[in-house]
Each structure stands twice: as structure tokens, then as C-alpha cells.
Amino acid sequence: MxxxxxxxxxxxxxxxxxxxxxxxxxxxxxxxxxxDFREGGNGAVRGPSVSSSSSTITVTSMTGTVAIGPGRSMLDESELRRGVESLTQGADKRRAFTVVVQDRLLTVVFTPVGAKVAGFEPRSLPHDRVADLVEEARTTLNVDSPRSWQLIAESVTGPLRLRVVVTGDGGTGTLEADGRVEVLSRHGS
Missing domain, CATH: 1.20.5 (Single alpha-helices involved in coiled-coils or other helix-helix interfaces)
Known part of the structure; x- marks a missing residue:
């Protein structure tokens, strides 16, 4: 011992x-x-998080998020387009596996840099038609008192698919559409 x-x-x-x-x-x-330090749009080195008075932008090698302040929505005119452009600025045309949009939050999951994998150009989203698609989901899915919504755009193995999930007192409903915003299916609660 x-x-x-x-x-x-x-x-x-x-x-x-x-x-x-x-x-x-x-x-x-x-x-x-x-x-993942890189050049920002104004020539300054941008770190993992940049804040302005009305939004916060965070970019890493695999994800990017934009959170906007109160009183604004990603469904407001050009808000979603501005958010996507802020995450995809620069010479590297980054592709995405998935884009998730909520009322005040945008999240992009990027494909690995230099990888030859599926995905889609986030700027190709039908930005101007997303608000109409969300409204259609909120009104046609028979969800009582819809409280929240989420749009998921993905193209992992095939063409771009859009899915809007609406949640309310009466449960959850899902509307699926293609990249041209043609409704493919509806599933109510």
C-alpha cells in the first residue's frame, strides 16, 4: 500500500x-x-456572428442563421431574400442541403465546401411566393387556431421540395410543394 x-x-x-x-x-x-473567418460584404473580416440593430447573422462552415428583431417577419416583403443573400454573399456560391424558415428565424445547412454532393442554390428559392404558400397552409390544413409555422426547403437526393408545417390548438398540418410552388399534398391533423 x-x-x-x-x-x-x-x-x-x-x-x-x-x-x-x-x-x-x-x-x-x-x-x-x-x-470560419471570411470576408464580409463590406471588406471587413466577419467572424461567426454579426449583429445589427434589427438582426443577427451567424455563419459557420456548415450553417448560417439570420434572426430578425421583433415587429418583423421573414414573410415581410424581401425579408427572406435579404436573409438568404446575407448568408450567401461572396464569390463562393454555396449550395444548401436544407433551408428552414420560421417567423423571425432563417437557418441554412450548407453542403461541405468543395464536395460534389446534391443540394440547391439557396438564392433559387421562390422567395416572393413563400408568404402565399404559408398562408395557404394556415388556411387549408384544418388546424384550429394556427400559432406557428415552419417552411423546410430541401434537396438532398432529388428536386427541390418545400414543406410547410403549421401547428395550432387542433394539432399539426403539413403542406408539400415542389420548387415551382405547385402543391403536391396536404396532410391535416
Missing amino acids: RSETPDSSLNGFLDLSGMLLGVAAVLLLLRADLF
């Missing part, structure tokens, strides 16, 4: 300190990859 010596707590402290310094060194060396 071995008894604990008075300096064993010092050794534990030194081990922990060394490990924390090692983690800090790795994070310091990989910070550019972790935060």
Missing part, C-alpha cells in the same frame, strides 16, 4: 494545468477553422 504524500495534490494541480494549457493551445491554433 502506498500512502498519499503531501505533494500529490500539487502533482494533480500541475497535471490539470498542463491539460488546460494544451487545450488552449489547440484551440488557439485551430480558431480560424472553428469560427
